[in-house]
Amino acid sequence: MTAFGKLIRTTAFRLTLVYLFLFGLFAASLVAYFAWTTRKLITDQITTTVDAEIAEINDIYGRRGLRGVVFTIENRALRPGANLYLVTTPAGQAVAGNVGALAPGVMSKLGWSETFYRRLDDQERSNHRALVHVTELSSGFRLLVGRDLEERRRLNKVVRSAAQWSVLIVVVLGLGGGVYAARRVLRRIDAMTGTTQRIMAGDLSGRLPVGRSGDELDRLAENLNAMLERIEALMSGMKEVSDNIAHDLKTPLTRLRNRAEEALAGASSETDYRVALERTIEESDGLIRTFNALLMIARAEAGYASGDMSDFDAAEIARDIHELYEPLAEDNALSLQVEAVAAPVRGNRELISQALANLVENAIKYGKPQSPADGDADAAAAIVRIEARRDGDQVLLSVTDHGIGIPEADRKHAIERFVRLEASRTLPGSGLGLSLASAVARLHGGELRLADADPGLRATLAIPARTGEGQASATTLEPAPA
């Protein structure tokens, strides 16, 4: 598109055209009204003076007869800037007056008419227009009294040229203003377009220029910038995640590949092959688990799983998970205990169970007491406690261990995907347990809190309690939804 094409397509320019048209129309009608009223005024003035003169001449005719009329007219016709006079006989012969020529048929028509004429003393022989009144004196003589319309014509001319100039000025100023406004808008839009194109090309750090006027374009630019900010944050988050995925999936994939290669190259017996294949399957199972956990987090974060919500008691979940993991904890020389009181929630039972299971698995993995103290203290330290209770409008599901804990500075970091703190590198796991628990908590409108259990870690899933449950014991009218 050419620059001009772009210009005339702008909203500002089109608006200008519309206003220009409306304003032109207004100006034209104003001038027309002015012209029409002045013309009427002049005409009225002429008719009034002509009528007065006719009445006067009629009066003279009545008193002094035709001779008196002729005498008066001859006298008046000599004055400069005089009216037009003509007296004719019944046969049409001019008797007195200053009119040399008239349009034909003017004298035979009584009353008002407009006509061309020429004065007797006019050397230019040019035609002028006049407004004349023809009356009949008694005895068939006719009297014409008229006034030249030159004045009116000149006025018309002035008005016309004024109208032309004003329309011209309006159009020129309007178009100029329109082009100015359009170009101003266009320049800013072009700047914005340039930035957005850079952003589309991949440079997410670009921001739209924001002026200081605070007008609608500035507000738009500010909002778009805020949006870009968010997109950039999301993108960098995604990049981090994909980097992590790449790392945490590629590492085991590389191991897998190396092992297969090693078996191909070096295995000498069927047993060697078998061992290599079994380890390959083990490794790929680990990969699948990691992948599933990632998908689950992604879906929980996107809010997909929220379709499958039901009402249940989080205390039951705590007891079930305790029951499932109690033998495992015992095998790891830990005592898993549960303390659960009614904690009604609405949520995805499966996801909350899994989140709690992850916390318990973490506690079993990392919850072994560090310093082997004397017997009594050791027994107290080897306890992992699952708690479920209601706290105000929240339900707290917590797992407390007395193991190595997580230093305060690392806690926020620990929730991020794939983060496995230095102390845990040697133990198996995808590094996604806390991330998943956190994603599940956020899906339910809650959060995962990590606190110091002095020593050890207390991980708490805090999610909103089911509303209306507090009054349920008092008012049993409303049946709990199934």
Added chain:
Amino acid sequence: MLQQSPQSLSKSDSNMRLLIIEDDRESADYLVKAFREVGHVADLAGDGEEGLALAESGDYDVLVVDRMLPKRDGLSVIGSLRDKGNRTPVLILSALGQVDDRIKGLRAGGDDYLPKPYAFAELLARVEVLSRRHGGPAEETSYRVGDLELDRLSHRVTRGSEELTLQPREFRLLEYLMKHAGQVVTRTMLLENVWDYHFDPQTNVIDVHISRLRSKIDKGFDRPLLHTIRGAGYMIRDGLR
């Protein structure tokens, strides 16, 4: 009663006829071959239309249906079969492995749901359990494997003349194993059916439960009944394979 000699057991299993509806040629061929190796007969359909036609005409013990198929979606194939009164057990295979996908699959008329990628042992164990459920006897009030007996009504478990004390969950675990005596039961099947969890624990939590149960029912007896099947899961049966 489910107590059977090992010979008759393997014979009844070898008669299983399967239909695999799967569009990925390579994994379908692998499945057919793998099922054949363990003594089952498997037919193959490459798309939804063909699968539906075969399932309607053939007499299959179990259908293994991929969810995403050309021409006709797997769930729609199942729905169409169920509408026509065909109650052949269906196991859905799907790359969509999340909780809500599984629920959707089961609602559509599937009997079991296995997310991809899967271990063949897991698929085999599930298909065999489905098939037994289809043609097998109704739920018994008591199960017996060797000299181990479980009474579902009185919740009593005895081995020989000795009464065993089990925790409620141990009882349900044993009940499930005995209901499928002679069949491989995987860890995820146990987690799903005994605990009703569908997630994949990162730890050997089921193994610990099994070893506790084993110490109660097998410890002190000269013939073990609860066997670990390497790479697959567990099986309760009288005598070794």
